[in-house]
Amino acid sequence: MSANFAVSKWEKLKMCGIAGFLRTVSPSSGKEVLERMGNVIRHRGPDAGGEYLDDFVGLAHRRLSIIDLSAQGNQPMFSLDRRKVIVFNGEIYNFQELKNDLQKEGVQFNTRTDTEVILALYEKYGADCLSYLNGMFAFALWDMDKKQLFLARDRIGKKPLYFYHGGDDRLAFASEIKALLQFPGLDFKIDPTSVADYLKYHYIPSPKTIYQQIYKLSPGHCLTLSIGQKPVISEYWDVCFKESQISLADAQEQLYELLQHSTAQRMIADVPLGAFLSGGVDSSAIVALMAKTSSQPVKTCTIGFDDKKFDESPFALEVAELFATDHKEYRVTTQLEDTIKLLPKYFDEPFADSSAVPTFHVSRLARQAVTVALAGDGGDESFGGYQKYAVELKEDIVRNNVPRPLLTMLHGLSKGWSHPLPRKLHSLTGSAMSEPARAFYRTNTYMDDSTLNGILSEHLRSDCRGYDPAEHTLRHYQKVATADHATRMIYTDLKTYLPDDILVKVDRMSMAHSLEVRAPFLDYRVIEFAASLPSHFKISNSGKKIILRKTFSQFLPQSILNRRKQGFSVPLDHWFRNDLKSYTEKSLFHSPSLGDLLSIDDVQKLWQEHQSRKVDHGTILWSLLMLSLWQQEYCP
Template sequence: MCGIGGIWNRDQKTVDRSLLQSFTQVIAHRGPDDSGYYFDDDCGLGLGHRRLSIIDLSSAGHQPMASGDQKYWLVYNGEIYNYLELTAELVALGYQFRSHSDTEMILAAYQAWGYDCLNRFNGMFAFLLWDSSKQLLWAARDRFGVKPLYIWEQSPNFIAFASEIKQFTKLPNWKAQVNPQRCYDFLAYGMLDHTSETMFKDVWQLRGGQYLTLNSDRQDADFGKLTVKQWYSLPSNQQDLSMPEAKQQLQNLLKDSVKLRLRADVTVGSCLSGGLDSTSIVCLSDQLRQESANNIPFQTFSSCFDDLRYDERQYIKDVIAQTQVHPNFIFPNANELFEELDHLTWQQDEPFGSTSIFAQWCVFRQAGQSGVKVMLDGQGADELLAGYTKFYAALFANLFRKWHWGKLVNELITCRRYQNATEIQRMIEPLLPIWVRQPLRRLLGYASETAVPSWLNGSYLQTLGVTPQVSAKFALTTPTSIHQLSHLQITSTSVPMLLHWEDRNSMAHSVESRVPFLDYRLVEFAYSLDDTTKIRQGQTKAVLREAMRNIIPESIRTRQDKMGFVTPESQWIKHGLSDRFEIELQKAIASLGQWVQPDVLQKIFQATLDGNSGMQGVIWRVISFSRWLKVFDVKI
């Protein structure tokens, strides 16, 4: 796991050495173990790298790394988990290796299979590969965008590539300006990373499963042309498996995914929330380590609170009792939230939607301080296996659309065991025609599907080109099946955003985070399953619950409530930090100027204090957005 950077200057053959070094040094936290640079002065290209040593800790893993004939140079961020198998395959083809790193394997794979090598990689990655024989820069991102890659085109003549947006602040002529539509998406709906654009004007990213090429051949008619292609998309095939068949295959795939992600030459640990996903990973890791006679203690890290409504230790202790893990309990401090907020905002690159990101920050900070350089986490499971309540609505819509009235009634009845009447009402809402749904949304206090929320200044935002419907397409339209909703959440609305936060929070503390549920084999299998294997008799993630029978504690396998990296945010606003939140809100209102309606925001805040509103998320988004403007000196 590392940080990368690249600068291409069409007009100057020589790349400024000190500029590339400062550009790369900004992300020293991503790679505190080593650094390196490569320059091709004939093509105006410079590559920079910061190394976090995980595989082959020797100097043989130094980057930028060259092929044996020096034709190809690579800077790479990530891990190819099946690198041992691919290395053996390449050795059989006649390739020789000087190191034991997956970096060298990528270079050989490119030589052997060209762009098709991507389809053989099982891992998370973002890299820049310079092919000097073609004078071509090739940049690629993994299937689901676990590792980031940003691009800033100052002009067609100057293009920069980076692991984190903050790197661009070191470049000449950089001016941070808002991208109004993407900023609106965040403020109104808490959304980011759902398109290739960012909240910074002119800064964009490769999406998961994309690669780009930059032609640097001055003799070619396409010199300077940058082309983006989609190299991976979720396959649409679906399987009709029985529950016993589905749960066994899922168990096998998840266990193998965890096994691959335990490969490292450093200490590996895991997040542990006490929920189904992280518990499955921890228990499988413990099982695999015992099978391999690994005696190194496997550490877990959990966010906890004295307020039992937000605390999961009762479940975490069940995991500890069943395994041989060494637990670490972290108690995020409410007073520390605002003390850390500038630094946290700087590391995140963009605003974030709730204080739960602070809880995750504290967990990874403790992992780094404990000497754990690799952490496993459960991102992706909810989106794959229907873990959110929104999936009930998708299931109901699918059964309704297919006229499966008996199953629909049965699911509605059994759902009542686990969800209250208000939640069920929200689940049924998407089944209603729009002429009924719109008034109902207003009655329940939600944003309209076609109108700007009342606390934002719609008339002013319209002058900036903001279109409410763009966000509504993602945030409010409910697909007609679990299958469709999973696709939307994996590729656009949920997973990319969660991975953004996880990458920044972990790498800020020089920790590599690995996500077993996003092994592409597991994703494709789970995505192919019928809706009824995912929600059955009112239970979410039914197939995972069956797959983990006799592997995880029964108290967690049958658990229905859901927390994750939750914080007592509403309690902080109402009680302990109410004055601080109000001060921060007033600062935010002043900094956002014409973007917001101050009186409406103040009423929302007061309603939250009075306990009459659950809209504290709006308050936090405004505060976070304001801090982002300040930290990055963004012109609004």
């Protein structure tokens, strides 16, 4: 058997990217393809690169150095007996404790890296090694003796992992889809139902992607593939919602200790570290914990807008001054088109969360001073922070107490109005007449069925006939069948919206600037603890994120704890009538191939309604613009 292994040191520019394949995908593919796969995701890891190739497998790695900056930390990395080789993207926060335990058993190590700890754990426990890891990760490990490839992704889905499966043992994988597109001779066709998913959710839910035969490895799952066999995908972790008997006071104490520990773990790095600060409860709580731990002023950064309805910078400044941070602010006022043009390049498939724009800029701002930034992602999903949860609970009250004939009458009377109040009544009554799972699907999507059916091109509409995008929501909501409505909504978002929207956005926009983002709320122990709490500790008629606000009331002012949640919202309605008007018209109505996917006449109708201010379609128009720009980037 022949094998070669190479590592090159690059000039340090700005976490990591992995890619690889079984040679059954394309027997003639060799080091040139492997290098091309790695180089196209070099922005994820510009510090070092390496490839491993033998008669069965090829592995590529691009490294952003965070722990053990020496060349010993470069990958692909071999086990001590050199019979296993790994490429790894992420951080294992408890690796030092795991390493100490293994050393007590006589295991030797050559580096200070968490990568080598994964190899040692795999040698000892096999696939069960995943239960020991606390962190964010995606990795591929080739076992030469078993002729077996093992892929794994962290419990929450913080780090991405895509794979192409062409049948039998023909498989390739990568941190980003663009690396899989480097294979010569593979014809990647668009999945029509994924276009429908995208227009509904503004992202494409796992395990699907925009392409047939390319999939996301779902969070908390692993894939095992032996030469000559088909891949086996297994779920190794799921969050269990089983209420414990605990007082609110005791729960607050335990939550604080968990978050304090998870924050301290995520502050370990051999490079400069800071935080994203929006002035909301979640990011402010993380900054408060960092300030308590750090001997130096915490470096914080935020994004502002001239439109005060969307500007959170004054709240961020209040928190920054409270904890005496080294604070930086960037205002999104210029070069809007330049930023938007870049987005499809990094997302690889249609993605329409418009908060990607401020996330791009806050990542760029942070990267000027730090290589690692902590963020408040995950607090809303675990502790019931979204306004939609409160609205849904009120709708559930209406559903259970208002006679259906009255709901039907009000729903009919409010149909077709452009005024906001009748439209809200129509939405409320429609949701109240639906089953809770279907109602939450309506809440989590951005386009009704009739609009979707009209806006798809004729052939795409035909290809999607009989397909229901609601399946992605319903299968998760129904999995926790014995839980209450609030818990089922939270579980569904933990499995869909969080990993496929929020974490994708943060990963791609931070990696665009070679910045690693860590989220203490996404520690699986925090998520499991939150899942053990009664739902009324999290959300009720008295408020949202109840336990979180109470826990941090001793550190944060009421102006922060009780402010209305904004999130990273952007003024889309205004942009499409002003800043982005001509650019969007050119992208939507002068695109030679957009008609393959959409009915341009129906797009034109939405555009005219928006420009005349008859209806605000900013959110839908953004999804159409992102679809057009993605098509121009990847389907020229």
